[in-house]
Amino acid sequence: MALSGLQIYKLLPGSSKNPAVKKHANCKACGFPTCLAFAMKLSQKQAELTQCPYVEDEAKAKLEASAAPPIRLITVAANGSKLAVGNETVLFRHEKTFYHQPGLFVRVKASQADAAAVAKAVNDYSVEYVGMDLTLDGIAVEADGGDFAAAVSAVKGASSLPLVLLTEDPALAEAGLKAAEGLTPLLWAATPDNWEAMAKLAARYKAPLAVRVDDGDINRLVDLAEKVKAAGVEDIVLDPGLRDYVTSLAVFTQLRRLALKKNERRVGYPLIAFAGDDLALAGQHIAKYAGFIVLDSFSPGTAYPLLVMRANIFTDPQKPIQVQPGLYEINHPQPGDPLMVTTNFSITYFAVANELESSGLPGWLMVADAEGMSVLTAWAAGKFDAERIAKSVKTLGATEKVNHQSLIIPGHVAVLMGELEEELPGWKIMVGPREAVDLPAFLKMVRQPA
Amino acid sequence: MPAIEIPKEKWSGQVKEVTLGATAADGGTRVKTVTIGGETTLPFLHFEGQMPHRPVIAIEIMDRPPADWSPVLLEAWGDAVQNPADWAKAAEAAGAEIIVLHFSLGPDLSADYAQKIVRAVLAATGLPLIVFGPGQADLDNEILVPVAEAAKGENIALGVCEDKNYRTIVAGALAHGQLVVARTAMDVNLAKQLNILISDMGLPLERILMDPTTGALGYGMEYGYSVMERLRLAALQGDGMTQLPMIVTPGEEAWRTKEARAGEGIPAAWGDWVERGINWETLTAGTLVESGADVVVLRHPESVKRIDAMINALMNN
Numbered sequence: 001m002a003l004s005g006l007q008i009y010k011l012l013p014g015s016s017k018n019p020a021v022k023k024h025a026n027c028k029a030c031g032f033p034t035c036l037a038f039a040m041k042l043s044q045k046q047a048e049l050t051q052c053p054y055v056e057d058e059a060k061a062k063l064e065a066s067a068a069p070p071i072r073l074i075t076v077a078a079n080g081s082k083l084a085v086g087n088e089t090v091l092f093r094h095e096k097t098f099y100h101q102p103g104l105f106v107r108v109k110a111s112q113a114d115a116a117a118v119a120k121a122v123n124d125y126s127v128e129y130v131g132m133d134l135t136l137d138g139i140a141v142e143a144d145g146g147d148f149a150a151a152v153s154a155v156k157g158a159s160s161l162p163l164v165l166l167t168e169d170p171a172l173a174e175a176g177l178k179a180a181e182g183l184t185p186l187l188w189a190a191t192p193d194n195w196e197a198m199a200k201l202a203a204r205y206k207a208p209l210a211v212r213v214d215d216g217d218i219n220r221l222v223d224l225a226e227k228v229k230a231a232g233v234e235d236i237v238l239d240p241g242l243r244d245y246v247t248s249l250a251v252f253t254q255l256r257r258l259a260l261k262k263n264e265r266r267v268g269y270p271l272i273a274f275a276g277d278d279l280a281l282a283g284q285h286i287a288k289y290a291g292f293i294v295l296d297s298f299s300p301g302t303a304y305p306l307l308v309m310r311a312n313i314f315t316d317p318q319k320p321i322q323v324q325p326g327l328y329e330i331n332h333p334q335p336g337d338p339l340m341v342t343t344n345f346s347i348t349y350f351a352v353a354n355e356l357e358s359s360g361l362p363g364w365l366m367v368a369d370a371e372g373m374s375v376l377t378a379w380a381a382g383k384f385d386a387e388r389i390a391k392s393v394k395t396l397g398a399t400e401k402v403n404h405q406s407l408i409i410p411g412h413v414a415v416l417m418g419e420l421e422e423e424l425p426g427w428k429i430m431v432g433p434r435e436a437v438d439l440p441a442f443l444k445m446v447r448q449p450a
Numbered sequence: 451m452p453a454i455e456i457p458k459e460k461w462s463g464q465v466k467e468v469t470l471g472a473t474a475a476d477g478g479t480r481v482k483t484v485t486i487g488g489e490t491t492l493p494f495l496h497f498e499g500q501m502p503h504r505p506v507i508a509i510e511i512m513d514r515p516p517a518d519w520s521p522v523l524l525e526a527w528g529d530a531v532q533n534p535a536d537w538a539k540a541a542e543a544a545g546a547e548i549i550v551l552h553f554s555l556g557p558d559l560s561a562d563y564a565q566k567i568v569r570a571v572l573a574a575t576g577l578p579l580i581v582f583g584p585g586q587a588d589l590d591n592e593i594l595v596p597v598a599e600a601a602k603g604e605n606i607a608l609g610v611c612e613d614k615n616y617r618t619i620v621a622g623a624l625a626h627g628q629l630v631v632a633r634t635a636m637d638v639n640l641a642k643q644l645n646i647l648i649s650d651m652g653l654p655l656e657r658i659l660m661d662p663t664t665g666a667l668g669y670g671m672e673y674g675y676s677v678m679e680r681l682r683l684a685a686l687q688g689d690g691m692t693q694l695p696m697i698v699t700p701g702e703e704a705w706r707t708k709e710a711r712a713g714e715g716i717p718a719a720w721g722d723w724v725e726r727g728i729n730w731e732t733l734t735a736g737t738l739v740e741s742g743a744d745v746v747v748l749r750h751p752e753s754v755k756r757i758d759a760m761i762n763a764l765m766n767n
Binding site: 129246283287312317 | 451453456495496637665668670673676680707708709711718719721722723725729730737741757760763764766
């Protein structure tokens with residue numbers, strides 16, 4: 001766990017008991033007026049310890065240890081794609097942000113005739129959301145009888161995504177690891193019965209290793225993690241063995257709290273969860289602390305909402321997602337084409353722009369500066385009122401680019417019509433639909449002659 | 451190595467308990483009442499506190515066949531949408547624990563009309579009722595006070611109060627012994643402020659549900675999600691003006707999205723329309739249940755089933 005400014009201060013020259021070091025107290029060599037000011041900056045990660053030339057080695061070691069992430073960053077990799085999870089620093093996204101999205105893996109069984117086809121479908125799946133291409137992260141290949149090595153090879157051939165190898169049989173695990181040569185898969189799992197052999201394999205093949213108990217007992221889980229660590233495995237993933245909603249929520253929360261708030265290094269690893277075919281359970285694991293999530297099947301109608309949810313939860317709340325205010329040209333508009341206004345919240349912008357683009361209808365989309373809020377929220381907060389919209393018309397180039405004086409406003413702010421007509425004398429204000437999805441039909445209805 | 455002790459948070463605050471509906475014993479005609487709130491910990495962390503009441507599912511019905519609902523929803527409800535009393539019965543059969551009657555803008559919307567519909571819905575179902583106006587201040591005020599009068603004794607909730615329009619609705623609730631829903635735009639301080647304004651008028655906090663507003667999955671859900679987490683944390687830390695149960699409307703939000711409404715001209719990666727629409731509503735609602743929602747207002751019967759199963763699983767401790 002990160003040290004507080006005061007805790008750091010006790011390690012700096014200003015607090016040293018060694019006179020040779022103490023004499024450098026508040027020397028300003030670091031660029032800050034006092035050791036305490038420097039300590040505060042260090043705690044906020046706005047300064048580097050190397051800026052202090054006089055810090056003692058012992059203090060340096062303590063500070064460096066405290067700077068190590070409380071949840072280890074674990075990377076799995078394949079040909080050209082990799083996934084890193086862990087390294088989280090907060091329990092709630094509003095406290096700072098969540099950093100590393102949990103990997104979404106789809107399970108295929110070695111005995112499954114279409115394993116390679118499913119792997120290819122998962123590999124090829126991509127869906128656009130607010131300008132980003134969202135994709136799934138990998139395939140979990142389960143040794144369920146059948147030729148595991150052949151299945152791993154087939155999946156590896158059909159997909160370039162990272163793998164999880166699901167087996168507790170060390171012989172099969174080795175066959176799978178050999179077949180996955182050149183990749184860095186996650187090996188699942190070491191149990192109280194097989195851990196020695198699994199730890200050897202993980203160390204030999206340099207694969208991260210999941211450790212599993214079957215009852216959610218944190219002390220048994222930690223005991224197992226410590227054993228595989230002592231056997232030379234550093235990259236560890238924890239599986240408390242729970243597959244339901246309520247106990248997994250409790251234990252995942254407890255593990256996250258232990259790692260972050262109690263600085264409990266023994267649980268400082270990402271978690272793996274198995275959500276079966278339950279979308280809402282997968283959603284719980286996205287919001288509440290899983291690093292790897294294994295789904296039992298793949299369908300676009302399920303993958304799309306889950307990927308969007310993950311993108312939402314892992315959006316940095318400190319940075320509202322905004323687009324640049326301005327006049328956007330959609331489908332090569334002419335000066336006579338319709339002029340519409342919306343806000344610069346990126347979700348709002350993309351909803352409107354996507355509708356317009358896919359409709360094929362040309363138009364001018366004026367994006368007003370509403371401080372990154374959606375239409376209704378911005379209106380309620382006074383950031384999308386008649387005055388601001390009128391100012392956008394005058395300053396964003398609309399009067400130069402269009403040759404008419406008609407403006408379409410979102411249906412949610414129909415109430416602004418009268419005020420806007422006062423702010424923009426001579427302009428005709430039209431109330432558009434409330435939802436972007438209804439915009440193409442609206443435009444077809446009101447199309448003005450070019 | 452020392453054994454690890456499971457950390458437990460000690461919260462000083464508690465969410466207030468709020469009861470909707472009244473049975474004959476309390477002067478109403480409801481077959482059952484619904485009590486929500488009372489939490490002394492974060493959602494479903496039963497190991498460190500109490501969650502005495504499960505989050506409940508309300509189903510939203512409209513006073514007339516909705517013009518802008520997804521065909522997927524209209525298909526699911528069939529002829530029931532023709533008549534709010536039939537729709538209320540169908541919603542009860544589909545697993546609703548509360549009925550949300552949502553008035554739409556219509557040429558014949560009036561006090562008499564609203565009273566007639568509310569009486570018909572109350573007669574058709576024994577569930578507690580929440581009534582939402584069409585969302586225009588003048589019309590909301592025009593119908594919600596007569597609605598409060600028509601439902602006297604039933605302990606219904608009137609909505610929605612917003613910072614620009616709450617006085618008339620709160621006065622109606624005070625005069626006729628009802629509750630209100632207080633909605634603010636995804637902001638902790640705005641929510642507190644509206645709760646203060648309403649309670650300053652004399653309505654006890656035990657008669658207010660707060661709606662911090664949610665966005666649908668993909669349309670700002672994370673803002674509402676974090677505001678709800680912050681409101682619930684503040685409540686548990688002892689901030690009295692945040693200690694109200696939360697109601698959210700993921701059904702309305704999710705089914706407004708293109709993902710739920712459009713069946714043609716969309717990317718193949720979006721998958722099957724019906725599955726996607728239900729998934730959109732379920733995942734939005736499920737996420738909000740886990741961030742502290744006490745009432746989720748839903749629209750599709752299949753989402754109701756799935757969220758009910760999820761809540762049952764989360765309450766099974």
